[in-house]
Amino acid sequence: MSIRRRCRANFYILSHGIIPPMQTIKNLLMEALAKIDGTDSQLLELTAATQLAFGDYQTNVAMQHAKKLKKNPRELAQQIVSALPENNILQSAEVAGAGFINLRLYPEVLGRATAALEEDDHLGIPQIGSLQKVVIDYSSPNVAKTMHIAHLRSTIIGDAIKRLHLASGYEVIADNHIGDWGTQFGKLLVAYKTFAKPEDVSEDSIEFLEKLYQSFNLKAETEPELEEQARAELLSLQKKEEPNYSLWKKFIQISLQEFEEVYQRLGVCFDTIHGESFYNDQLQSLVDELKERDLVRESEGAQVAFFESDQYPPCVIQKRDGAFLYATTDLATVRYRINTYKPQRIIYVTDSRQKLHFEQFFSIAHRAGWHCDMQHVMFGLMKFAEGVVMSTRKGAVIPLRDLLDEAENRALQVLEFVEYPEDEKREIARAVGIAAVKYQDLSQNPISDIVFQWDKALNLQGNSAPYLQYAYARVRGIAAKHEEKFPQDTVKDAAIVPKLEIERDLCLHLLQFGAVVSRATESCKPNHLADWLFGAASRFAAFYNQAPILREENQEIRHSRLRLALVFSRCMSKGLNILGMDTLERM
RNA sequence: GCACCCGUAGCUCAGUUGGAUAGAGCGUUUGAUUGCGGAUCAAAAGGUCACAGGUUCAAGUCCUGUCGGGUGUACCA
Incomplete structure (x- = not known):
């Protein structure tokens, strides 16, 4: 598996001082x-x-x-x-x-x-995070491996959790803890130096590196001595010997460029990218500090942390041969983050298989006196229909790029007979396609395993992102027509007086917006917000059907309805934005 | 073996931390004066919330046990 790794607002005063x-x-x-x-x-x-x-x-x-x-x-x-x-x-x-x-x-x-x-500046979202800092660790792909659909969950869920915290007033440090160190580099160096170069791909591409890695694994099955060579190359890299050190940096550069492309398409960005290698020279001091505090002791030649009444199995911090491990880097990372950023909370977004690892190192970190609320947000595995866990070791996975391309193409097909300029169609297809992919992931409880199915991942109808974007676009359409038809009218300060039951329903739902965002933030469950958005959009759709706006002749009623629709669109826009989805003026 | 996660409509999933008659989407069936945009709306059918006990005025939700599925379990990340 190439994914290396990886909370209730009660009442509150709104910024304008109006009591809810x-x-x-x-x-x-x-x-x-x-x-x-x-x-x-x-x-x-x-x-x-x-x-x-x-x-x-x-x-x-x-x-x-x-x-x-x-x-x-x-x-x-x-x-x-x-x-x-x-x-x-x-x-x-x-x-x-x-x-x-x-x-x-x-x-x-x-x-x-x-x-x-x-x-209200925050549309009713309580600023529960003001003056608090949170570090969020997500996405974390491995260098030299194409991002594929299993990376989607950590990246998209992590990004939504980041945006939720920002909306709730937290100061956020989004950190991409990329896998830029470890045994795979020994293998890659052996392959790079001694294997024939794959010819069908550019040498500066991540596919090139990935093919080398795959052919290494293939060959090593019959030639076990390759593993020994890989260990030697790794050791040389660790000593920063050339050309290995320069090659390693080149591999990272190629990978980062490719990651950045995907992140841009997804609208994901980070505040810092401190990969595993960043902590290399802190690992020995970390082990020493833990030894001083009696948190680790020697056992069978290794440095090992044990847990009270064997709550968890022992956790090796340093191997018999002196090498460091996953837990070592993570502990050094926690220490660094707490010392550097002094956050109230650190959130890790990874798949559920790493639960034990996080419990172990949270426990060690707490006992080491690094006080901070540490939370592991775990999500289920993504599986193919056959139920097989995906692996990059032998290839045969769906690259993230292909998924996004396919999503945009399907959205474009819907626009086939619509008379918009071509570039606008592409922009709409992009916004809709990306949002659709995100929504299918964000609208369900992260913990569930998901079975990947094209039709589901790219759904454009019913409970889906386009449904939400469509509701927003409709209001924008009405607002534009209203300006044409009643240029003298201003509804900015119009009173909303809900008379129909559907109007009441919509108002009441909109008033829940802030509390829902709070709940989603504290529990790190973006699906609560996705649910709310769908509830809002479907109420709006019913309202739209039952309560004509532009055709309504009574000006007070017309203004009331339009104002209500506008408040709805503001909340939708904010909510969609928190889930990392773009809004469109028309689609 | 032990630990953790999951089990809700034919399928894919929600369920506001214990509240009233368990909800969506897809699929199936039926309907919507070419509509302020049909990527939509209105409606029908579909359930012993895996099973058995327990706590409570109240349990899909909490506790115990059983069955079924998944994951993890000291020198991978």
Whole structure:
């Protein structure tokens, strides 16, 4: 496998100082609870109603108190409702079911809150990360190997986690910890120096290096002495002897150029690229420091860390022959990052097979006194339909480039009979194709294994990125037509007054945006945001169908609807951007 | 052997950290005055949430056990 390696906002004040409706309702409920003996306002939870018929928001606080207070839950709920202070917020408060309290806002209140989202610099996203720094370690491809579809997960999920943290106000350091050191370079050097050069590819290309590597593995099966040569070349490289040292640097340069091409297509960028080799000269001091702290000791000739009551198997930090390992580099990396950046949190995005490794070195790092919240965000394996784990050792994988090309081509086919300029079509196909590939990955729980299927990876219909982009493009289309048709009209400060049920529904959904982003950030699960976006787009589609805007003759209603659509488009744009997807004015 | 992850509609997957009648997409079936853009919308059919206990006013969600699938398990990364 060539992938080397690799959290609840409650209430908050928005930047414009407008208090969100949930906070207002919660305050009213707290006042009511205070009038009832024995209630604990800490237990108060307010959530969005699970069904439109139940109102806007609901609380189960009565059921939670009923047993303790030895009261009938419905009666207690009624008591709480009766104790609510006079207000001009709640249109209704009703007891339902086993003791739920269902709450409904006045339409004007709901509309004002929705419109207020636009006034907030962050569209209602709580800035839970302000003054906090987080290092995110993701993508991390291996030098001299083409990026293929299995690299997609770490890169795309990592990039979305980065953007989520930025949107939540964190200072982010995105670090690409590329695999630029290790035994594969010994093999590559042997092949480069002694094998016939592959002729069908350019010598400056990553395919060239990859073919050399593959032919080494093939030959080594029958000629075991090659492995010995590889070890010798590696040793020479480690001593920085020429020409090995220069060749190694050249391999890295070729690889980085190719990676950069893919990253640009994906819209992914890093703040630092500190590969494994960056830490080479820190490894011995690291082992020494761990020895001083009694965290490692000699065992069977190696330097090994052990764990309390054998919670984990032993972890070798330095081999019998003095060489360092994966865990050594990772520990040195943690030490460097904490000393250099002083982050509150470090996040690693890798596949789930590395769980034990991370638990081990997190434990060692904590005991070494390198205090920081370290989190391993793991994702499942990508498999082919046959269920075979992919490997670059023998080739036969789908290069990432091919996947992206295919995605863009399929998107272009949809535009075949559309009369847009050719270059615009290509731009649309690019934005749609890339987003579609990203969405199929980001819309599911990262932990699940995924079975790669072309049709699924490149889906352009239903619950897919183009569906979200299409909803956005429709609003932009309406806004443009509105300017043509009513050039004197301005809706910038128009009041939103949701009258239809679908309008209420859309408003309520938009008001959840900030909390959803927070949840996605803290749990490092971009799929929560993807879900929200799909929910928003499908509500908009229904709204679009039921509530005409430009055809509406009543100006107040027309303005209300258009303003609502515009708030929707702002949230969509922000949300899509957080998932690393581009928006289009038309498609 | 031990540890961890997963098991939800025919298929691919969600499920707001314990809340009301378990949701989408695809596929299947039916419909939408050429529509403010049909990459869309409206609707139907499809479920013993692997199984068995337990905790709770309330369990797909938490605990225990069983079965099935996956991954890992000291000198690879």
